Each structure stands twice: as structure tokens, then as C-alpha cells.
Amino acid sequence: MANDQKIQQQQRYRLVLIILTAIVTFLISVELISSWSQPKAQSQLNLYQSDLLLQASEWQPVVEDEAPTQTLSNPLLEADPVAAALKAYRQVRSSVQTDLERMEKTASSDDATAMAQQQNRSQFRDNLDLRIGLLLAQSDQVEDAIATWSPLTTSQTTVSNDSAAASSLMGLWSDPPQLLPNAQQSIQSQLSGWFEDQALERLFTLSQRQDDLTTLQIDQQITASNALVRVVTINGLTLVGNGVGVIILLFWLIRSWRQRTWASSSTPSPHPLQDFQTPPADVDVEPTAEASTIDESKVYLAQTSLANSVLWPPDLIWQVMVLWFIAFFAVSLSIPVLIYVLGIKPTALGARPQAYLAFSNYAILVVVGLSILIWSLKGFLSTPFKWFRIRWQGNWLVWGMSGYFAALPLVILIALLNQKILGDQGGGNPLLELIIQSHDPVTAGLLFIMVAVLAPVFEEILFRGFFLTSLTRYLPMWGAIGISGIVFAIAHLNLADILPLSVLGCVLGFVYSRSRNLLSSMLLHSLWNSGSFLSLLILGSSAR
Template identity: 40%
Template structure:
């Protein structure tokens, strides 16, 4: 065994034990972004319920709106918030138990516990409003009273306590308007929930002008919500149905035409791989994972410290720019290691790293995107059942959900929809997948490279969906033999995700 192999072996064990393993296990206790997305979409739906339509609106428009909103929107929203609360309660119990077992991590866990408790308090405020809106006044009053008792038992003087007292007063019999009710509502509630509380307050205060202005503003926001629901709900649904039809067509064609079908095209055509497993390991151990550690944990933090910059004080634009710089540095370092690793094998055999502009890459990329939609959505639904809202998510998604800034969105778009597809497709489909065909059949190489692609994102909850997406990317690349096809598919996927997050996060 050579010294190089010993070093690679030691590095591999080190990365698995001290980086990949802990990162994956750490993500187990982190919430998925999916649960937040569902609540954001629920809030849009609640706004949409207030839309009264235009005078003379035709039946088709009303039917379309009703289809977007659903039969019992308030009841469904209440169920969504109750599920979110139960999930938060479960996570809170786990965090408290972990804090007792791991006293060294108490500071970090205390922050998590505080966030979960605040979230539960906010959910209780909203659940009470949903109950009151559905005529369940007694249930709403009981919800707020229970929250007040819980917070008073903790000697809390939080905004949630003040808000619960204000809401309890508004919906009590007889109603009681507490001092500073308007400012407390505006400070502690947002969106549809704030409007409902203010509507009740203005009605009781007999402030007709303020109430009329609020209702007029609410109608404009409701109209925007209808449009946004159509984009984030109806468009993916249409894509899902088209994708199902495409998959059925491909399967039927495969059964009828066999080797002449689109799915069979280049299906068993392996690559001529001049290097062995040592080179593959070198590219991913030294090039991908080790460079992530060096850049993200050492080079960039030290550089920021030398420049006297504190990332914790950055605004969203600065954070977005930092994510982009970090990603570009990691990609540049990893691709440099890739080049050095295969330099001695140049010129490469035909078929490697092919970029054929005058080809059907748009057809393959867009078709692959449509086919991936139903597959990834179905796997994601199963995944939600498995992880119950845990397992972590890409931090970039949370930042994208928070932003209402088009500049921030543009930076994220360049990072996720341009830089990431080019780098990741070069590495995983351009290099890894063909390299694995030296040891595995094409279908085996597709599965193995897709699993590594998913694990590389370091979130347990993303392993199954990303493996599925990676397999579609692998099929598209091996059939088209053109990296532009898989890059285009990858870019479409990331772009769609970013746009949906921005629409949901931007509110109305």
C-alpha cells in the first residue's frame, strides 16, 4: 500500500467520523423547512378567503378561486397549525431531554428551547383567532386563558402574554379593550391574524373609517394572495400531472419499443475510465469534502476576522453575498483538485465532460424536470412521514424564505441556479457517475452517484428526495451524453424552489 493510499484512507475516516457523520446526525434535531413552507402557504390561503371578488365576476373565476382555497380553508388552517404545534411540542421535549443529557451543549440547546417555546406561544395566539373566526368563541377564550396561565406560571412578561390578554379581552363577554391594544396587536401579530384582531378592535371601538380602510387594504392583499397561491400551488400541480403523463409515456414506450425507446438510449453504453478508485477517492475526499472544511471553517472565517468583519452582524444582503463567495471558493478549490487529479490522463477518452450546444439538451433537461416533479414530490411526502418535520434543510432555503429583497434573491439565484448546477453536475454527473461505470453497471453508477450527491448536502431529511432527483439527473445525462442537459434540469429545479420560497416568504 502506497503512502498516498494511506493518507487518503486516514482522511476518509476522519471526514466520515468528524465531519459527514456529525453533520448528518446534527441535522436530525433540526427542523425541516417544509413545515414552515406549509404554514406560509396556509397564511396565504387565509388571506385569499377574504377575497370578495369583483362586481360581475363570472362563475369560472369563482370556481377557480374556490378550487385554490378549498372547501373548508379555516378548518384546514386550524388543523395545520395544530399539527405544527404538536410537532413543536415533540421537538421541545426532545430538546429538554437532550439538554439534561448533554450539559456541555446547554447554551445552544437553551436557544433552541426558547425558540420552540416562543413558536408555540405564537401558534396558540393564532389558533385562538382561527377558533373565534369559526364561531368557536368559548374554545378561543379557553386557548388564550391557557396560554396566559402557562406564561404567568413562568413569571413571563413577554409580548405573547400581553397579546393573549388583549385577544382574550376582545372576544370576552362582555368585551374588554385593554390599554395599547392596537400597538400590541400590530407588534405581536402579522398578516391575516393581525387584520382579524384589528377588525375586531376597530368594530368594538366604532372606528368606522379605520375599519373601512382596513377592509379595503385586506381586499388588495387577498387578490395578491390568490395570484400567489395560483403560482405556488396550481403551477406545480399542472407540472405534476404533465410529469405523470410523461412518465407513463416513457414506460409504455420502453415496453413497446425496447432498445429503441428514449429510456433505453445509451442506457448500457459505459464510459472508458482511465483512472481507478484511488483517483475517485482523491477528488471527493481531498477535493470536495476537505475543501469545504478548509474554506468554510478555516479560510473564510480567518479572512473575515483579519478584515475585522463579524458575520453575526451582517444584514441579509451581506449574508447572501457571503454564501455566494463561500460557494465559489469551495467550487474553485474542488475543481482545481479535479483537474490536478486527472491531468496526467489528458487527453481524455471520447464522451467525457461533453458540452454539446447544438444538441437536444433543452429537450432532455425540460423533460427530465417534468419527470422529476412527481417522483420527488411523492418521495418527499413519504419522507415527511419518516422524519416528522425533523432532519434539517439547506440553510440557503431558510435565508431565501426570509428575504423580500430582490437583490438578495438575485444573489441566491446566481448561487443556486447557476453556480451550483454547473459545479455539482461537473463533479457528480461529469466525473463521479462515469468513473463508477468502471466498477458498476450504468444503473448502479446512477444510484451510487445519486446517493453520494444526496449525502453531500449533509441533511438527513434531504437524502431520499435528493437521491431521487440525482437519479433523474443521472438518467438524463447518461441518455443525452450532454452535461448541458443535466445542468439545465438542475438549474430549473433550483430556480423553481427559489421562486416558490420568495413568493411564500414575501407575504402579501
């Protein structure tokens, strides 16, 4: 009778898990499908990078005899920054136009949110046309530039500021030129960076405002010098990092080949992945059904493999991951609902309030996620967090650093392949734009703590410390690494991120499985997020 009740309880438990899994699968599918219709964040980053290259290309060295100088030629810059920027802007413009056409077919006139999104995309397209026209004008394609600006002056859907800026630009490049009264104000309100400088330089030259032109050129050289430093920093570190990463990957491959060659010439191991899973200095300890009577600290310190430390059935792995995804969606949806009830529009908030919201949202997710882990593992471990492999001793620092460099060329290569497959669609992390806009120390500090501290610690505990380790009890090591990497990527809920983050997740899993220390994968994760964060800040400076 007792066995029947236990079987019935188990069946009900699994039925609940199946239902929750179906809900999670549905929500993830909806998010991924919706991300397909969103512009890829990388496309916007390409525009920031193009703007930075345009600014850097204007730098000219100081010559004592004041002889005319040519625009800087640097191997770290594009051969023709204007042509490269024009290509990037046209690609994004084409993607935006496709989005608008899709919105016009699907949006309802009663849907205020859809109409607002359509209007925002339309304004973004018009601003792109302003910049594309300037790039054409600077490429001596003046007729094409005027043809690009002309529709903005007559379209009823174009906002007045864009229309005024387009009229001012057309006047500056017309033959003969026509200087509109409010040309400077309209240009400065709609353009920034290199684009604003080029338009103002043309205006001051035609209106013979020599003092303003001289001041502009001095400011332009200062900006160009700063931009050049940023470009050299980003490109130089990327080149060096990729070179070091390739060397480390080759070293790992040669070492693995030599180990396999040595193993094949000696006594065969009972498991094809035993050498990969088992450090030779460990002591064999097999868990028993009386897990609660085992000294867990000794079990932790004397494992033959990650698999032998797992004392729970597959259902518990299933339970933890499903509950975490449910909590993720619940927290992610509850805060926007609360903001909506309070009548607050997130888009109307500045960067700092948005950073507070993002930080609070993620902090709640961390607390809920850790609570789920503790509650789920409590029945098997009296002190769950002693089970996680976090040790300050050992070579975790070397593994974390080498893993970071090894991940660079792999993820970049996959990202380029991903760009070919998805084009400019697939969405992206919404934090990217917020980080770029974080121009004050408080906002930048909050976001940095979030992406470089909270995310690496929690996500490594969940995806590598618990999920990957648990899978090794029932799967080969490479299978556990692959599945945990894919789930890690899917958890970011963007199609554009799945392939690159799957590769990153696999490198994180490999480093953890080799070092047997979560500090190594936490360090790798933190270095990766920190590098991306600093790169975004540098790119964002070009938009100021």
C-alpha cells in the same frame, strides 16, 4: 526494488485515503444525526402556504349592487382554509414542544448557545399559540382560543410582547369584550398577514372605528387578490407540471419497453445495458495504457460509452470525492469560525449580509472543488475540462426540459412518503428561510445566481460529469446512476432531503446518460432550483 517502493507508496496513499474517508464519514454522520433534531424546513413552508391560503380565501368578487357576497370558493384552495391552517399550526406546535422538552433534558445551564436556542424555540412556540388561538376564535371555538392564550399572560418564560398580544386578544374575544389601551400596537408587533387583519378587524369593529375598519377591509381585499394570484400560480403550475411529467414518464416507459422487445427479437447484445449506454451512431474507441498520447478531443467525440472515456483507476474517484468533502467541511467551518472571531452574530445580520456570506461561501467551494478536479485529472488528461461532455449541439434542451417535468411527480411522491416516515424532523436547507426573507432585489438576485447558476453548473460537473461517468467504468449504468444520486443527496447533509434528492439525483443521472451532454442535467438542475426559488419568494410574500 522500484516495484517495492511503488507498492509502499500505493499502500501509504490508500492509508491516507482510508483515514480521510473515516474523518468524512464521521463528519457526515454528525451532521445527519444533528439534522434529525432540527425541525423540517417543509413544516415551516407549510405554515407559509397556510398563511397564503388564508389570505386568498378572504377575497370577494366586486358586485355592482353591493349585495352581500360569500367567501371565495375555488377548487385550487382548501375547502376550509381555517381548519387546514389550524391542523398545520398544531402539527408544528407539537414538534416545537417536543424539541423544547428534549432541550430541557440535554441542555446545560453553562451552555449559552443551547440556552439561546431554547429561548428562540420557546418564543416561536408562544407566537404559534397566538396564531392557533386566532384560528380557534375564527372557528367559533372561543373558549378554546382563550384557553390557548391564557397561559401566555401568566407564564414567566413568555416575553412581554407575546404576553401583551395574548392579553389584547383575550380581551377582544371575552364576553363582554375588554379593549386594552395598547391593543393595536401589541397586535401589530406580534402578528402579520391574515392573523393581524382578523385581530384588527375585531378591534376596529368593537371600538366602532368605522374609518379604520373600511381602510383595513380595502387593504385586505387588495392583499387577498394578490394572494389568490400567487396561489393559482403555484398550484396551477404544479398541477400542469405534474400532468406533463406523468405523460413524459409514460412515454419513456413505453419507449423503453418497445426497445427491449425489439432487442429481444433481434441479435442479443453482449451487455444487458448496451442499448442504454451506447448511442448507435458512436464509433468504437478503446483507451490504452498510453492515454497521454491519445488525441483527447477525438476520444471525447468518438466514445462507444461513457465508460470508455474513463482513463483512471478507482482510487482516483475515491480521492476526488473524499478531498471534495474535506474541502466542503473545511470551508463551511472556517467562515463561521472567522465570523465568531470577529465577534459577529450571524443571526443578528440582516438578509442581505447573510446572502453575501452564503454566496461567498459557495463561490469558494466552487473554486476549491474545480481545483481539486483539475489537479486530480491532470495526470491523465492534458486538458481536463475538454473531457467533460459540455456541447451546445444536440438535443440537450429537450432532455433537460423533459427531465424537469418527469422529476416533478416522482420527487413530490417521494417527498410525501418521506413526510410520513420522518414526520416534522430531519432538518432542511438553511437557505430556504433566507430565500423567503429576501425581500430586496440585491438579496434575491445573489441567492438566485447561487442556486440557479453556480450550484447546477458545479454540482453537475462534479456528480454527473466526473463521479457518475467514472463509476460507469466499473459499474453498470443503473448502479452508477443510483450511487451518484445517493451521494448527491447525502452531500446536502439533511436527513429530510436524502430520499427526495436521491430521486432527483437519479433523474439527473438518467438525463445525462441519455443525452451524453452535461448541459441537459445542468438545465434540469437549474430549472428545479429556479422553480423552488420562485415558489419560496411567492410563499414568503404572505409573511410580509
